[in-house]
Amino acid sequence: MEILDILIIGAGPIGLNCAIEAEKNNLNYLIIEKGTIVNSLYNYPLYMRFFSTAEKLEIDGIPFISTAPKPGRQEALEYYQGIARQKEMNIHLYEKVMNVSKNNTFFEIETTKAKYTAKNVVIATGFYDIPNQMNIPGENLPKVKHYYTEPYPYTRQKVVVVGSSNSAVDAALETYRKGAEVTMIIRHSEISKNVKYWVKPDIENRITEGSIKAHFNAEIIEIKENSVVFKDENKHIHEIENDFVLAMTGYLPDFDFLKNSGIELNGNCLNPSYNMETMETNVPNLYLAGVVCGGKDTHLWFIENSRTHAHMIIHNILSHNKHLKTRA
Template structure:
């Protein structure tokens, strides 16, 4: 019997594990992939918007040469933190269900990468699963083609190719800037009327310059309505006119959404639109006593409601509440 089982080994899940462990609680972390898998899925050369200090967990300094760290530095940092605290992380093991027993404890059923199904008992459960497994789909003809991806890793495979980027967030801008460096012909198709105000301030002037110079084509107030093998069809949201563009690859960088299935199966109450779990923001406890929410899974439709710098504090609230709950046997 564990005191706490945490589902998800992202930064917020690791932070919750550390905070609980520091209180003397026995902790096991269940992770479907590798630790901080969401960061692993970021573009290879991505630089964070946040400072390294804002990404720290467990009071372990995140020392980097620059103010804003890169993806590879974050991966090394979180590996080091998990090792420092000797966290028990079961990687490549997927949580399938959470059942609360009449006496108030929980049974967590999992499946390993080899297909073996296991069961664990715990007094408390923290759900800190991420959202990168579930991209926001466009729902248009051709989205299933091999030339379409919702993940951008690096520019090299697109050298000299005609690439359409759907979206106008930082991920779209960063991808466009990398792509033009390898000679790709880049067209951004964005529903907004202009460049997003949330673009990284140190990137925005360079991006605007590339548009002004014609290095990047940008179609605002537009959407892609069909993806064909050698072209895409766009539609203007102002007058409804359509345009066909030659195309080799499509990067549909339209964001991601958290997976709610595990929450729902555990009986966690959702908001009226079934989009956001109901929990006490002072303790992060859901409507199920002893079952807590941490990290981005606590957000609504917009996953950007919760960042690492805000979600990393959830673990401290959870640990404090567990220790202050009279029924806790820890």
Template sequence: MIKTDAIIIGAGPCGLSAAIELQNLGLQVILIEKGSIVNSIYRYPTHQTFFSSSMKLSIGNIPFITAKEKPQRNDALVYYRTVAELEQLDIRSGETVLSVEKNDGGFTVTSNKAVYQADYTVVATGYYDQPNRLDAEGAELPHVHHYFKEAHPYFRKHAVVIGGKNSAVDAALELERAGAYVTVVYRGGEYSKSVKPWILPGFESLVNNGKVRMIFEGSVDVITTDTVTVSTPNGQEEIRADVVFAMIGYHPDYEFLGNMGIRLDSVSGCPDYNPDTMETSVDNLYIAGVIAAGNNANSIFIENGRHHGELIAETIKKRLQNKIAE
């Protein structure tokens, strides 16, 4: 068994930030990450541009300097690797946490590679590994994807993008630029207000000029190997589709959180936690990052989630000081 002061599950930006804050208290911290460091960002589209400025994405008082105000995916990968190196973070990547159990000595954290004992545990797992599923026949076919990487393979292919927020619009733009024939199906009646303001005019122009077909108030009924059947205000329609991108969002791993003893709101999916300390309904078990938002992932981003580590560290610091005073 490996003993440490704190275990952080997830090495995304918010997990890294929490690790830095706890290390600054003098605690020994181990981060366990089932993928690679900042795995969600690694899985972003190759040419993804962030909504935020680099300054708002920085952690650990280490500046994130880029030539352009809004960094791209690769800029972020380089930055967070550099932070991990400079802060000498102990990151166990490619390791999956199987269980977290509370005991008298703190927590026993069991992974597929080791067993750890820690006084504190921070869950910073994000939500990107759990895509929302389509309620449609054929949704599990192999050409239906919940992640978009690059458009090049779809040159002169018929692509259907399901969704109307940033990930869907970004995918549609990339596909159209690569020469795909693109149809976007969105259940909303108008463009989402969450779409990045600097890309919406260009997307609208493509729609208005017939380069991208936009179907509002549409719902997908059936997906076959080469078609998508959609219900629209004008009736049901069959659309040719060589590939389907279901960009309809993601959610936290509710089962994983529940198995730790964290109470979850049945409607919002939000874990029960104190927003002033980020401590959950289990003593000394904390959450950091977007999982605090439950189903409403658009309310927490790197910009505000990176500060969760500060709240956690301040709470632990006070408890340590009280223990010494006793």
């Protein structure tokens, strides 16, 4: 039976970076990914552009060439998947990790296709897989979408966009410009300050001129087949005609998976326990990397500031596991 030095869960940018660092140090690794390479990026809106410039998205010093100041989804897919191809990374795709358990010495990892044994495990699963539910009647209707890809299905439709973050603002602007009648339901008093600086004036101007309706300090309370019910800042109840609801309410890490792996979750934000200097969790030799480290605070970590996690993890593995048998 092969015993891996490192099993990496997730083939996102940070998972790939961990594999690169492992390869540099002659460690036997395997990446397990439930979808395609950089699966979360693949599922982003088709015309999404990053907040960061290209050089801040680079891994391993490999140049990220972009024709625009802010690279888009397709460019990122080409960049990260191209690295994986060029380096012939050891990745199993469309295979989901179901359970991670540790005996006295090794981790046993069970997936939908096989079982593996590893000395170290890195969880780099991101947070894009589980929508943050509103928990209201009608949320499971087919017209409710927690993921937005492109505006064309919403032409000439009455669309309610829930939220005020980048994803909500992009969805509102794009669908409006393709002929949708857009209403935004926003729990806060203003558009989020985290919205991309070149987009924020656009959405605010569209709201001011009335092209996009917006209800601030409001909360959606029920979704019906042909309408949406919401409560405004004065607690008055309104019902408006509606064809689609784009619930851009954010996403969460798989907390059950983290907890079942033995990781302690702390506070209201369910922050995972880990050492900030080594990325090692409360479970020895079990590491976190990337945005999954932030718990519910999904704006804490992103590609730009978590690229260093790979080096930190591999350095810690090498310094605390001198007994590892490395490849020649």
